[in-house]
Amino acid sequence: MTSTTTSAATTEQAVPAPVAATVDYLDRRVGLGFAIRGLARKLFPDHWSFLLGEIALYSFIVLILSGIFLTMFFVPSMAEVHYPENALPVTMQGVEMSEAFASTLNLSFHVRGGLLMRQIHHWAALMFVGSMVVHMLRVFFTGAFRKPRELNWVVGFTMLVLSLLAGLTGYSLPDDVLSGNGLRITDGVVRSIPIIGAYMSYMVFGGEFPGTEVIPRMFTLHILLIPGLILALLALHLFLVFWQKHTQYPGPGRTDKNVVGYPLLPVYTAKAGGFFFIVFGVLALMGATMSINSVWNYGPFDPALVSAGAQPDWYMLFLEGSLRLMPGQTEFVILGWTLSLNVLIPAVVVPGLLFTFLGAYPFVENAITKDVGEHHVLDRPRNAATRTALGTAFLSVFFVLLVTGANDLVATHFGLSLNAITLVLRVLIFVLPVVVFIVTKRVCLSLQRKDREVVLHGHETGIVRRTADGRFYEVHKPLDEYERWVRVGHHVYRPLELPPREDARGVRRPGGRADGIRTRLSRFFFEDRVEPVTPAELAAAQSHGEHDELPAAPEGSSAAELAGTRGTSH
Amino acid sequence: MSALARSRRHRFAPMLLLAFALLVVGGAYTALAPSSAQADALDNADAGKGEALFIANCATCHGPGAVGTDLAPSLVGVGPAAVHFQVTTGRMPMQASGPQAEAKPPQFSEDEALDMAAYIATLGPGPSIPTEEQVDPALGSAPNGMLLFRVNCAMCHNAVGAGGALTEGKYAPSLMNSSPTIIYEAMLTGPQSMPGFNDATLTPDEKRDIIAFLMEQRGTNPGGLSLGSLGPVSEGVWVFVVGLGALIGCAVWIGSRSS
Numbered sequence: 001m002t003s004t005t006t007s008a009a010t011t012e013q014a015v016p017a018p019v020a021a022t023v024d025y026l027d028r029r030v031g032l033g034f035a036i037r038g039l040a041r042k043l044f045p046d047h048w049s050f051l052l053g054e055i056a057l058y059s060f061i062v063l064i065l066s067g068i069f070l071t072m073f074f075v076p077s078m079a080e081v082h083y084p085e086n087a088l089p090v091t092m093q094g095v096e097m098s099e100a101f102a103s104t105l106n107l108s109f110h111v112r113g114g115l116l117m118r119q120i121h122h123w124a125a126l127m128f129v130g131s132m133v134v135h136m137l138r139v140f141f142t143g144a145f146r147k148p149r150e151l152n153w154v155v156g157f158t159m160l161v162l163s164l165l166a167g168l169t170g171y172s173l174p175d176d177v178l179s180g181n182g183l184r185i186t187d188g189v190v191r192s193i194p195i196i197g198a199y200m201s202y203m204v205f206g207g208e209f210p211g212t213e214v215i216p217r218m219f220t221l222h223i224l225l226i227p228g229l230i231l232a233l234l235a236l237h238l239f240l241v242f243w244q245k246h247t248q249y250p251g252p253g254r255t256d257k258n259v260v261g262y263p264l265l266p267v268y269t270a271k272a273g274g275f276f277f278i279v280f281g282v283l284a285l286m287g288a289t290m291s292i293n294s295v296w297n298y299g300p301f302d303p304a305l306v307s308a309g310a311q312p313d314w315y316m317l318f319l320e321g322s323l324r325l326m327p328g329q330t331e332f333v334i335l336g337w338t339l340s341l342n343v344l345i346p347a348v349v350v351p352g353l354l355f356t357f358l359g360a361y362p363f364v365e366n367a368i369t370k371d372v373g374e375h376h377v378l379d380r381p382r383n384a385a386t387r388t389a390l391g392t393a394f395l396s397v398f399f400v401l402l403v404t405g406a407n408d409l410v411a412t413h414f415g416l417s418l419n420a421i422t423l424v425l426r427v428l429i430f431v432l433p434v435v436v437f438i439v440t441k442r443v444c445l446s447l448q449r450k451d452r453e454v455v456l457h458g459h460e461t462g463i464v465r466r467t468a469d470g471r472f473y474e475v476h477k478p479l480d481e482y483e484r485w486v487r488v489g490h491h492v493y494r495p496l497e498l499p500p501r502e503d504a505r506g507v508r509r510p511g512g513r514a515d516g517i518r519t520r521l522s523r524f525f526f527e528d529r530v531e532p533v534t535p536a537e538l539a540a541a542q543s544h545g546e547h548d549e550l551p552a553a554p555e556g557s558s559a560a561e562l563a564g565t566r567g568t569s570h
Numbered sequence: 571m572s573a574l575a576r577s578r579r580h581r582f583a584p585m586l587l588l589a590f591a592l593l594v595v596g597g598a599y600t601a602l603a604p605s606s607a608q609a610d611a612l613d614n615a616d617a618g619k620g621e622a623l624f625i626a627n628c629a630t631c632h633g634p635g636a637v638g639t640d641l642a643p644s645l646v647g648v649g650p651a652a653v654h655f656q657v658t659t660g661r662m663p664m665q666a667s668g669p670q671a672e673a674k675p676p677q678f679s680e681d682e683a684l685d686m687a688a689y690i691a692t693l694g695p696g697p698s699i700p701t702e703e704q705v706d707p708a709l710g711s712a713p714n715g716m717l718l719f720r721v722n723c724a725m726c727h728n729a730v731g732a733g734g735a736l737t738e739g740k741y742a743p744s745l746m747n748s749s750p751t752i753i754y755e756a757m758l759t760g761p762q763s764m765p766g767f768n769d770a771t772l773t774p775d776e777k778r779d780i781i782a783f784l785m786e787q788r789g790t791n792p793g794g795l796s797l798g799s800l801g802p803v804s805e806g807v808w809v810f811v812v813g814l815g816a817l818i819g820c821a822v823w824i825g826s827r828s829s
């Protein structure tokens with residue numbers, strides 16, 4: 001079933017002489033043949049959700065290509081200039097502005113293809129973070145982060161944080177009102193950190209905000225340091241995917257010990273290469289037809305200004321939302337020091353909690369399951385009900401923050417009162433995750449029950465039969481092995497049964513406290529569960545199901561299959 | 571007979587002369603008309619008809635003689651500009667009570683609005699309807715307007731006048747379809763939650779600059795579709811709906827051609 005053999009067929013074909021000569025040359029010097037044979041043997045499971053990471057990868061390549069173009073024309077300087085009287089756009093003629101802003105205008109209106117490149121770059125940035133987040137959700141909900149891939153999760157998480165920084169620094173470069181507002185907020189957030197805040201702000205801005213240093217500094221970070229780090233981590237990330245092999249969805253013949261898929265060369269490479277052009281094409285189309293960050297609308301930065309609808313790019317919107325959500329009365333003055341909880345909590349504590357949850361989740365889950373086995377077959381989200389519910393609860397918090405960040409637009413577009421929306425969202429941020437958690441968990445468990453049901457009794461066919469003695473029954477069509485494999489193969493964790501904190505004589509044992517917490521968490525995770533069908537149950541169900549006239553699945557093989565795929569760890 | 575004398579008798583001469591005379595009169599009229607448009611606007615208006623319209627349509631709220639009631643403020647001294655603004659944008663006569671009087675399709679013609687404006691003008695002096703020249707965007711400076719707009723208006727109306735939310739369900743409307751006269755009158759009279767900008771805060775020239783800036787926003791957008799000029803939030807929605815949507819669609823397609 002593993003398709004390693006498909007690649008063998010392709011090696012026999014006749015190759016043009018120059019190609020053969022080149023390959024031979026390289027083979028003799030760098031052992032290319034070995035590498036290609038290795039790659040051709042490498043299998044990659046195929047599923048659309050495994051392409052999400054690739055969207056991020058290709059957006060990143062587009063970012064780098066368009067970014068190189070932009071650096072040729074952008075001037076990272078805060079020196080004041082007057083925009084030429086004869087240059088476009090009309091609304092900026094003769095206006096005093098920084099060189100950074102002037103060069104951005106020039107890039108947009110006078111450099112051929114400049115505006116296209118700017119817009120592609122910005123769309124690609126939004127797409128990069130967007131696809132990364134969706135990719136991460138895929139990894140999260142399928143449990144792809146479990147051993148041995150926790151490290152790669154951390155690498156990915158670090159890239160996520162770095163790409164938010166890349167976005168923030170890039171967004172600030174044009175020095176328009178909106179980007180200046182963003183920097184102003186950054187300044188406020190840094191200052192809200194107790195004691196060291198003001199010093200740190202001076203350090204970041206090289207003096208009082210906004211100063212004249214910040215744009216050149218951001219520029220260096222944005223074009224050199226951050227992309228460099230992302231690139232290095234990306235290489236590590238992909239190497240780890242390659243080295244540890246890709247995970248696969250549960251399916252016939254797929255176990256934690258094999259990989260079922262297509263060879264990397266040529267099938268997968270061809271698909272991936274084609275997909276690059278699709279991503280590039282979509283981004284180019286968006287850049288060509290949809291305007292983004294039209295800085296000339298906002299005008300050059302002036303610290304005194306804010307306009308309605310001032311928001312950051314979507315990936316920073318949760319921070320904006322968090323700030324908007326926080327009641328403003330929580331600022332205290334203690335012994336002459338101002339403690340701005342109204343900024344500190346929403347802009348430092350809240351994102352701190354969210355990101356800690358993300359970064360630490362694989363390790364937390366592992367501490368709870370105490371699972372030491374390797375996992376290469378993905379979970380179906382419903383089979384990890386608590387994890388899935390935690391994930392959706394997390395998303396609901398994120399979503400509430402996004403909506404709060406856009407509360408003014410929600411107000412105007414749905415004809416609602418801004419104050420009422422904010423009040424409702426303040427309640428929702430606490431209530432919604434709990435509700436979402438409970439609902440998701442219930443849904444997952446019922447889906448599992450449904451799976452049990454289907455495995456035991458087969459699919460409903462809608463055909464109702466009447467027996468000779470007048471009873472009615474519905475004909476059920478039994479599952480074939482393929483369908484059954486997916487539904488019974490998973491492992492079910494049970495709450496840990498750790499020894500009690502105190503022994504029989506009431507003496508506390510070392511580590512008892514930690515175990516107590518662990519037991520409680522483990523109960524939280526695994527108390528409610530639905531056991532998958534065991535072979536015995538299946539046999540029992542099939543033996544009394546003889547009134548189903550459709551033929552049952554071949555007996556012996558399915559039972560063996562079932563036994564073979566039941567969870568194996570501890 | 572000299573050539574000149576001969577041409578004077580040419581049979582087209584009278585017609586040429588007539589055309590010339592018309593040109594002079596027309597030219598003189600257009601040259602003079604704008605500066606007297608204000609006077610004209612209300613000169614042709616009939617305060618008497620205006621009063622009748624007012625009593626029929628407005629007095630229930632604003633009271634007889636426009637002195638105000640519990641329902642609506644006095645209009646004595648608000649000036650013709652306020653009436654013209656409120657009536658031609660359809661805000662008055664007010665209908666549903668809500669957080670703010672909404673603009674709707676106007677109920678009265680321009681002439682009727684001017685009649686009522688003339689009537690209110692007889693009650694007491696107030697800001698008058700601007701002349702054509704005062705609101706001509708071609709005479710204003712868009713860059714200066716941009717600077718003024720950012721300082722005075724953008725916090726409510728958004729950077730390019732796309733509109734924005736205020737507290738308690740009130741909002742600053744989009745300015746994308748407001749006529750130059752309406753923009754001028756809005757600044758002059760400060761309707762509802764909007765502050766008024768009298769000629770000391772924004773000189774007539776500066777008001778015209780703002781109009782020039784706003785008119786400049788209506789040309790084609792250099793970057794393509796403007797997506798409502800709402801800024802990063804709408805961009806974020808688009809990248810997910812259009813961009814990522816399309817790409818995930820492609821991914822599903824690529825993924826489906828396999829196992």
Ligand code: HEM
Nearest residue numbers: 050053054056057132136144152153156157159160246247
């Ligand atoms: C710079 C942005 C990123 C790029 C370009 C990227 C790229 C990729 C690619 C191409 C793959 C293999 C195909 C796939 O499963 O989608 C992959 C796998 C993986 N990524 Fe990422 N990724 C990025 C960010 C992240 C983030 C933010 C996380 C989580 C915090 C993450 C965690 C993982 C894990 C655990 C795998 C292994 C998945 C498996 O084998 O099933 N990545 N990544």
